[in-house]
Amino acid sequence: MGYRVAVVGATGAVGRELLRILAERDFPVDEVVALASPRSAGREISFGDKKVLKVQNLETFDFKGWDIALFSPGGAISAVYAPKAAAAGCVVIDNTSHFRMEPGVPLIVPEVNAAAIGKASRGIIANPNCSTAQMLVALKPLHDLFRIKRIVVSTYQAVSGAGKDGMDELFAQTKGTFVNDPPTVAQFTKQIAFNVIPHIDRFMDDGATKEEWKMAVETRKIMDPDIKVLATCVRVPVFIGHSEAISIECEKPVDLKKAREALRKAPGVILRDEREDGGYVTPIECVGEDATYVSRLRIDPSVENGLALWCVSDNLRKGAALNAVQIAESIVEQGLLKDGQLFRRNEVPDEDED
Incomplete structure (x- = not known):
C-alpha cells in the first residue's frame, strides 16, 4: 500500500533533499507532488533517478486526499499552510521552527522519542533544530545509561543551515578573496569566508541567541525536561555538515567502556574513536551520510561523572530531511x-476499527 505525499518548499535545499531521501529509502508512495511559491510553479525537479516532477503552486493546492505533507518552506509560510493541510486530513511534518514548542505538536527525533508521535492532537508533527537532532541522537544512549543532568555544547554549523543563499555567499566570498574583490555581506552578520561567527539567529534578552535557546528548550521537550543546557552556536565556513563539541555531566558514575558499547549499538550512531591521527570524523566526511558520527570520547575530569565527545552529521539529512522522512x-x-487517509491523533487505531 502506498501513500500520497506532498513536499512543500520543494525547490529549496532541504526540499530537494526530502525528495532525494524519499526515493533513496523507497518510502511507499503512490504519488508525490512538489509544491513551492507561485514564482517557482512550473519548474521541473527530480524525484529519484527517472521521474521528473513539475512544481505546483502551494497557494492554490488542495491537500484533501493527500496523506502526508513534508514542509520546509520557512516558518511564516508553514504557519499559514500547515494548519490548512492538517485540517484537510493530511499529516504535516514541519521542518521549520514555527510549531516546535506549541502544545499538541510533538517534537520528534525517531531514535529518541518515536513513541510521542501518537500524542499529536493537531495533525502536525515538528522536526527539531538541526543541531539539536544530531546531539540527541548521540546522547540518548548515554542518557539511558548514566542519566544526563547537564549539557555544555559548542556547535560549528555549516552555512547550508542558512539555506542556498548562505552557501552562495560563502562561495562568492571565498572566490573573491583570490581576486581581491571586497566581500559582500548579506546573509551573515560578518564575512563568513575564512572566518567564524559566534552568532546564529537573533539575540535574546539574556545574551543567548535564539539558536542556543532552541537547543536548550528542544532538548528538554524531546528527551528530558530536567536537563540543563548551555549552548554556544557558531557559524563556520563549511558548506555542509554540522560539528559539535559536547560535555555532559551525569547523575550516575560514567563507565567509558559501557558508553562505547552503548554508542556502537545505538540506532543512527556510528562510533569512530581511534586515539591516533585521523581517528575521528570531520564534517566533510559525513556529507551524504545518514548517521551521526561520534568521536573523541573521553572522561571529563572537570566535573563529577563527566564525559566529553565530538559529533558530526550532515545537517541537510539528519538535521532536516532525513529526520522528517524517518x-x-x-x-x-x-x-x-x-x-x-486518516491520522489517529491520540491513539494507534485498532485493527478491527471501521
Missing part, C-alpha cells in the same frame, strides 16, 4: 495512518 516512516510503522 518520522513519516515511524507514522506508517506505528499504524497511525488508517486506510491511507
